[in-house]
Amino acid sequence: MNRLxxxxxxDHDGFLNAAMRHFRNVGWLEIVxxxxxxxxxxxxxxxxxxxxxxxxxxxxxxxxxxATRLIKAQTAPPxxxxxxxxxxxxHREHAARAGADxxxxxxxxxxxxxxxxxxxxxxxxxx
Amino acid sequence: MSESRILVIDADRSRGERIGTIxxxxxxxxxxxxxxxxxxxxxxxxxxxxxxxxxxxxxKRTWKAFxxxxxxxxxxxxxxxxxxxxxxxxADYALNEANFWPLDYxxxxxxxVEFLRRASIKKMEEVADVGLPKGGPTGxxxxxxxxxxxxxxxxxxxxxxxxxxxxxxxKEVAARAIYERSARRSGPxxxxxxxxxxSELLESELFGHEKGSFTGALTSRKGRFxxxxxxxxxxxxIGDMSMPMQVKLLxxxxxxxxxxxxxxxxxxxxVRVIAATHRNLEEAIAKGxxxxxxxxxxxxxxxxxxxxxxxxxxxxxxVAALTKQLEKSGRGSVRLSPEAxxxxxxxxxPGNVRELSNLIERLAVLHPAGLVRARxxxxxxxDGIELPEETELDLAEIEPVAVxxxxxAEGIDxxxxxxxxxxxxxxxALDRAEGVVAHAAQLLGLxxxxxxxxxxxxxxxxxxxINLTSEP
Numbered sequence: 023m024n025r026l027x028x029x030x031x032x033d034h035d036g037f038l039n040a041a042m043r044h045f046r047n048v049g050w051l052e053i054v055x056x057x058x059x060x061x062x063x064x065x066x067x068x069x070x071x072x073x074x075x076x077x078x079x080x081x082x083x084x085x086x087x088x089a090t091r092l093i094k095a096q097t098a099p100p101x102x103x104x105x106x107x108x109x110x111x112x113h114r115e116h117a118a119r120a121g122a123d124x125x126x127x128x129x130x131x132x133x134x135x136x137x138x139x140x141x142x143x144x145x146x147x148x149x
Numbered sequence: 150m151s152e153s154r155i156l157v158i159d160a161d162r163s164r165g166e167r168i169g170t171i172x173x174x175x176x177x178x179x180x181x182x183x184x185x186x187x188x189x190x191x192x193x194x195x196x197x198x199x200x201x202x203x204x205x206x207x208x209k210r211t212w213k214a215f216x217x218x219x220x221x222x223x224x225x226x227x228x229x230x231x232x233x234x235x236x237x238x239x240a241d242y243a244l245n246e247a248n249f250w251p252l253d254y255x256x257x258x259x260x261x262v263e264f265l266r267r268a269s270i271k272k273m274e275e276v277a278d279v280g281l282p283k284g285g286p287t288g289x290x291x292x293x294x295x296x297x298x299x300x301x302x303x304x305x306x307x308x309x310x311x312x313x314x315x316x317x318x319x320k321e322v323a324a325r326a327i328y329e330r331s332a333r334r335s336g337p338x339x340x341x342x343x344x345x346x347x348s349e350l351l352e353s354e355l356f357g358h359e360k361g362s363f364t365g366a367l368t369s370r371k372g373r374f375x376x377x378x379x380x381x382x383x384x385x386x387i388g389d390m391s392m393p394m395q396v397k398l399l400x401x402x403x404x405x406x407x408x409x410x411x412x413x414x415x416x417x418x419x420v421r422v423i424a425a426t427h428r429n430l431e432e433a434i435a436k437g438x439x440x441x442x443x444x445x446x447x448x449x450x451x452x453x454x455x456x457x458x459x460x461x462x463x464x465x466x467x468v469a470a471l472t473k474q475l476e477k478s479g480r481g482s483v484r485l486s487p488e489a490x491x492x493x494x495x496x497x498x499p500g501n502v503r504e505l506s507n508l509i510e511r512l513a514v515l516h517p518a519g520l521v522r523a524r525x526x527x528x529x530x531x532d533g534i535e536l537p538e539e540t541e542l543d544l545a546e547i548e549p550v551a552v553x554x555x556x557x558a559e560g561i562d563x564x565x566x567x568x569x570x571x572x573x574x575x576x577x578a579l580d581r582a583e584g585v586v587a588h589a590a591q592l593l594g595l596x597x598x599x600x601x602x603x604x605x606x607x608x609x610x611x612x613x614x615i616n617l618t619s620e621p
Contacts, residue, residue: 034153034178064515065605080153080272082197084514088276092514094500095507097529107153107176108266111346111354116273118345121507125345128153129176 025052026143029072029100031063031089032056033081037128041076044132050148051139060084060092067093072100074142076135077122079106079113087120094121103138105131154197155265156188157181158215159204159231164254168202171256177265184208185215195225200268202252203238204231216242224275227268229261259367285326286319287470288463292455296323303450304330309402311387311447312425314454317503320425321383323452328381333421336380339373343394344386351394353410356401362411374407374418381421387447388428388439399443422447457498457505464494467502471509481564483513488523496530515606517568572607575600579609 028045030053032038038056045051054070057063059081067075075093077086090102101124104117109127117125126134142148155172157179159165165181172179180198182188184207201219206212219225220243229252230238239249250264285300286293303310304327312320321340328338346354353363357372373382390398401407406417424447433439457464468485476482485493498504508530512521523531574593582588590600603609 061514061602061606065602080199080269082194085272085276087273088510088514091507092511095504095511095527097527106269108269110266111341111350112270113273114347115342115345116270116277118342119277121503 024148025050026074026139026146026148027052027054027070027072028074028076028139029054029063029066029070030056030076031058031060031066031081031086032076032078032105033058034078037078041131048136048139050143060086060089063089064092064096067100068096071098073146074101074103074139076103076105078128079104079117087116087122090117090120090122101142103135105135153178153199155179155200155202156198157202157204158183158185158206158212159202160184160207161205164231165204168204168256171258171261175258175262184211186211188215190215190218195219195222198226199272200226200229200265202229202231203234205233216244220244227264227271229264283325284329286322287467288460289466290455290460290463292460293463296452296455297326299452300326301330303327303452305332306450307331307333307421309421309447309449310423311449311451312423312454313430313451314425314427315456315499315501316427317501318427318454318456319502320454321385323454324381324383324423324425327423328383328421331381331421333380337377338381338383339377340383340385341373342385344389348391348394351390352397355394356397356407356409357412358410359412362409366411369409369412372409374401374420375416377418377420379419381423384422384424386426387424388426388430388433392438392440395440395443399440399446402443402446457501458496461494464505465490467505468493468509471506472513475510475513476562479564480510481513481517481568482562483509483516484520485512486520486522489521489526492523492526492530492534495534517564517607519607568607571603572609575603575607575609 028051030038030041030045032041035058038058042053042056045053054072055066057066061084063075063077063086064084066072077090079086086104090104093099093102102122103124103126104120104122105126105128106113106117107128109125109129114125124138126138153176155177157165157168157172159168159181160183162183165183169179169181180188186208195218219228225248227248227250228238228242228244229250231252231254234241235251238244238251239246242249252264253260286296300323310324310327312323314320324340325338328334341354343351353366353370353372355372355374357370357375358366360366360369384398397407401418402422405419406415408415428439430439430444430448434441434444457467468490472483493505493508500507508527511527512525516525523534575589578589578592579586582592586600586604587597590597593600595603
């Protein structure tokens, strides 16, 4: 059975590695690539066509909000989850306005992202 | 930029280290230096940091160099100044007061967290989508003319307005136009997206809270009803509001009063409410997910936003307005060939004006200062359409640009100008390197991957307009 394909976007190597270590143990997930800024995220999304993009809110060169807007203008855009260090109404509203499908706190990353991924995998028949 | 990277400059090494440790504990990423010359500024951009904590300065020369570098970016991160600078730091360093925030020492964590949160919000506002031009809906179609008439008709009365329509039809633009034409225009316009905020937080966002009313309520805070006092409150995505919150909202609309979460004092309010939703509220009432009494309270003057596919004749005007907005905000520019415009006019636009705005921004980023042809549009816009023959006016034929080193009287679009210079030099290097990207990269002093990224960004090398070889 196909696995749920995910692109990881974050400008911190350490964060990407920690996330990879966790996701590697999840059988129904496949991390198809990583990107370290918004521009890279746009090209990787086009090239790899992931089902889900886990997008850091703030990165150098191009941040996650602008990248989300531009990726959502793509054909068959992926489901985009914005991960932010700050979790409050203003950050959530900005993410929603940019077209993100979900918002999670980076301080509680794995606990918040796993139910979202599990739901998507279930809906798409990956588990 | 990174929302978690904080620069601490303090000649008082132990204080700097203590602040660094506090930031570490907050799961942030501090860089602590005793002097600005420890930074290699040519390898950094001010946006690399969310905020700069400023402590004791000993070397005035390197500090001035740092300040000059920081101020070259008008959107530079805020300076969180330690007490020795509180009195006259902003004036001494010619920093805009809006970007100079006095930070207490010893550090009070709630103050530091709030400053960093605000710095992050400020950053998001600076990069938020440019949206549509102010002044109301763009276009001259019958549908837009009717919309403008309705806005003018209702603006001067203090009635509640309900704006309906598909997602992305620029309901906030209509709400702002009502506000701008109303007697409340000197008061605040406050917007809240009820669908983006979890229901357990929405009550405190709308009505505020008292200190200690829930975990995390470290201080008392005004809600959006209080912030909108004397002005207009725009409640977007009202159809996503939970039933318990609908009851609370109904009470405010009926009684014009509310209490903060955890508070006992009743606060009177003078706020005009404009609500909006993309949902069919009558269906929601039938399903039991929206209160009928709230619907009638909101539905005093309904305005239906036309979808973009119902006013396709406005598309060229909208594209022009969006492009102008992009240029004005310094985010680049883009030109569409007449054929590309014709393709877009035939498209269904399920995401309406918001989708068009995102597309224009995407084209401006991926084809800076270039001409976008029909075949450059993402596939979904071209589906089922036989592409017309196009005038070849693409980047490969871009006019050589005259390099200016003084500012022309009429001003200059710097981003556009620099992009053109870059494109010309890249093309010259590729010509000389006979299309070998690695050699061209050497001629330009770039890494090969950087050049590849630029080629992709400028759309060079597509469609065989430049013959590229990836290996020497």
